[in-house]
Amino acid sequence: MTPGEGAAVTLYQHIRHPHIASRLADGPVRVNDLLPHGSAINRFNTRVAIAITRAVGSMWCAYLFALFDLISLPDAIHAGASAIVSWVAQTFLQLVLLSVIMVGQNVQADAADKRSEATFHDASATLHEVAHVQEHLAQQDILLTELAQRMGIKPVPVIDSGDESGPGGAETGDPES
Numbered sequence: 001m002t003p004g005e006g007a008a009v010t011l012y013q014h015i016r017h018p019h020i021a022s023r024l025a026d027g028p029v030r031v032n033d034l035l036p037h038g039s040a041i042n043r044f045n046t047r048v049a050i051a052i053t054r055a056v057g058s059m060w061c062a063y064l065f066a067l068f069d070l071i072s073l074p075d076a077i078h079a080g081a082s083a084i085v086s087w088v089a090q091t092f093l094q095l096v097l098l099s100v101i102m103v104g105q106n107v108q109a110d111a112a113d114k115r116s117e118a119t120f121h122d123a124s125a126t127l128h129e130v131a132h133v134q135e136h137l138a139q140q141d142i143l144l145t146e147l148a149q150r151m152g153i154k155p156v157p158v159i160d161s162g163d164e165s166g167p168g169g170a171e172t173g174d175p176e177s
Helices: 018-026 040-056 059-070 073-079 081-151
Strands: none
Touching: 018 081, 040 081, 059 081, 073 081
């Protein structure tokens, strides 16, 4: 059937990028998705590392380290100024700040995960809306083609057809031309 016989020509046919379906199926990336799932040894090592990281990366551990470090403070005071500087730099700061920094990193990582998930949902919503806009435009193409036919105007060539002729070329969208 030719466009003159009542068939409408759409100017654009949307082809979804293959990444969209896989992205929607996979969902946002989470830390647990990145953990090794291979051998029992890898899973065990990962669990131990996570448990130690959670324990050392807590404020309770920072308080415990601070109390532990205070045990050697009297000896440092009796040894003089250089011993106090050494105690602060090598003992107190290293142990206590290690835990405090890890707590801060955990808070930042949680915030980054939430931002990432929000961005994922925003992108999903945007893709959904764009699909509706594309459908709306396809319906407008049909209506414009019908109006052009009623006015006796030849339909506009197919855009994005994959050929080299483009809008100004020989393609008209008419399969029988």
